[in-house]
Amino acid sequence: MSPRYSLMGRAAIAHPVFLTVFSLLTSFAPKLYAQQSAPKVEVLEMKANELRQWSDFSGRITAVERVDVRPLVSGRIEQVMFSDGELVEKGQLLFVIDPRPFEAAVKQAEASLATAKARARLTGQDLQRSQELLGNKLISQSRYDESLTADDVAKAAILQAESQLLNAKLDLEYAHVVAPIAGRVGRAELTAGNIVGAGANAPLLTTIVDHKRVYADFRVDEQTYLHLAASGSESNTMPVTLSFGEGAEAASGDGTLKGKLYAFDNQLDSNSGTIRARAIFPNESGRLVPGMFANVRIGSASKRAEYVIPERAIGTNQDRKFVYVVDANNTVQYREVKLGDQIRGQRVVREGLNSGDRVVVGGLSRVRPQSTVDPVPVDNAAELAANLQ
Numbered sequence: 001m002s003p004r005y006s007l008m009g010r011a012a013i014a015h016p017v018f019l020t021v022f023s024l025l026t027s028f029a030p031k032l033y034a035q036q037s038a039p040k041v042e043v044l045e046m047k048a049n050e051l052r053q054w055s056d057f058s059g060r061i062t063a064v065e066r067v068d069v070r071p072l073v074s075g076r077i078e079q080v081m082f083s084d085g086e087l088v089e090k091g092q093l094l095f096v097i098d099p100r101p102f103e104a105a106v107k108q109a110e111a112s113l114a115t116a117k118a119r120a121r122l123t124g125q126d127l128q129r130s131q132e133l134l135g136n137k138l139i140s141q142s143r144y145d146e147s148l149t150a151d152d153v154a155k156a157a158i159l160q161a162e163s164q165l166l167n168a169k170l171d172l173e174y175a176h177v178v179a180p181i182a183g184r185v186g187r188a189e190l191t192a193g194n195i196v197g198a199g200a201n202a203p204l205l206t207t208i209v210d211h212k213r214v215y216a217d218f219r220v221d222e223q224t225y226l227h228l229a230a231s232g233s234e235s236n237t238m239p240v241t242l243s244f245g246e247g248a249e250a251a252s253g254d255g256t257l258k259g260k261l262y263a264f265d266n267q268l269d270s271n272s273g274t275i276r277a278r279a280i281f282p283n284e285s286g287r288l289v290p291g292m293f294a295n296v297r298i299g300s301a302s303k304r305a306e307y308v309i310p311e312r313a314i315g316t317n318q319d320r321k322f323v324y325v326v327d328a329n330n331t332v333q334y335r336e337v338k339l340g341d342q343i344r345g346q347r348v349v350r351e352g353l354n355s356g357d358r359v360v361v362g363g364l365s366r367v368r369p370q371s372t373v374d375p376v377p378v379d380n381a382a383e384l385a386a387n388l389q
Helices: 003-013 016-037 102-136 141-174 222-229 230-238 380-387
Strands: 042-043 049-052 054-063 067-068 075-080 093-098 174-178 183-185 206-209 212-223 240-243 256-264 274-282 293-299 304-310 316-318 320-326 332-343 346-351 358-362 373-378
Touching: 102 141, 141 174, 183 240, 212 222, 212 256, 212 293, 222 274, 240 274, 240 380, 304 358
Parallel strands: 042 373
Antiparallel strands: 042 358, 049 304, 054 212, 054 293, 067 206, 075 093, 093 174, 183 206, 212 274, 240 256, 240 293, 256 274, 304 346, 316 320, 320 332, 320 358, 332 346
16 A cells, blocks of 8 residues: 555545544444344243142043942842943842742732731631630630630731741842942943852852943142142142043043042051042043043142243252343343242242232243343243143
8 A cells, every 4th residue: 555545545544534434333332232132032020920739630530430340149030131341220120030830829928918817707607606606605715815826926927927928029129139229330240141059159140330431540649638638628629630631532531530539548558658539530431440540630629829930941060950031121030930830831939029020931042141132022921822721
């Protein structure tokens, strides 16, 4: 560069107007650069949500009513009147045990009753004559007493014959085995042609379980039991849900059922520190069967105000949990928190947050404590409504 142009450049730089513009540009440059470089992050403003405290347990489905059908009389099975797995009504005929011996016993008992009644008529007539003769002093007192006793014996024979007839009719009725309850019947354990016996060692014919309602039996730890028991009369208002395995969604639409807490056991198991509990659920579809595994959730009777944030907003620093909060100057602040229950991708924050705090929930990889960010508010109302039922 020639000395001439070099001198002109220096003069231009030394010009007062140029120096003023240059100084203004250099003073605004950091602010413009900071605004352009501030990363966008999603922030969630803290608002208290009315939530229940939920507890989860593993359990098994059991029947509300279950009956083992056994024969009450001995004989040969003539007919099986149902199909395995069929829904049956109370009183529906299931098995027919050869009724002929019992029909014969009924006829015999009827004949015995007729004989007893005939004898009673005869003794009654004899007693009436004896009374007349005794009044005329034509027979002795002992003869009258004999007639009276014979009449009493004849009346007692009628009662005995009636009881025998009743037993015979009951045996005939028991030869037709009917369903004692409505429900789903199991398979026929014995088929036509088998000989069965009555009594304590009577064989199992089939089983019936109530299909319209089911129990969920599970165990509750001591602390949770004390919390639930403290609700007292409010226990009936505790929401209880049942979720089950894959493929069961058709039973209720979303794989869950709503029920109610039924009962706790009367003592705590000292070995496991748990107490047995039972909830009852509707089962109109009949797809839930005893023995199935199920997850039971019990909610507290009342709700309380809680702050809830997505799990992704929570960081870990050794054994401490923290979140990033954006202050009024859009500066990121490190904030330690104490967490509560997990609720389907959300987490309850017990301590560390206040109403109005803006928590970073998106773009966490682009923020650092004391850095400036460009906050973008987000609303998780729909997500909370779906997850915090």
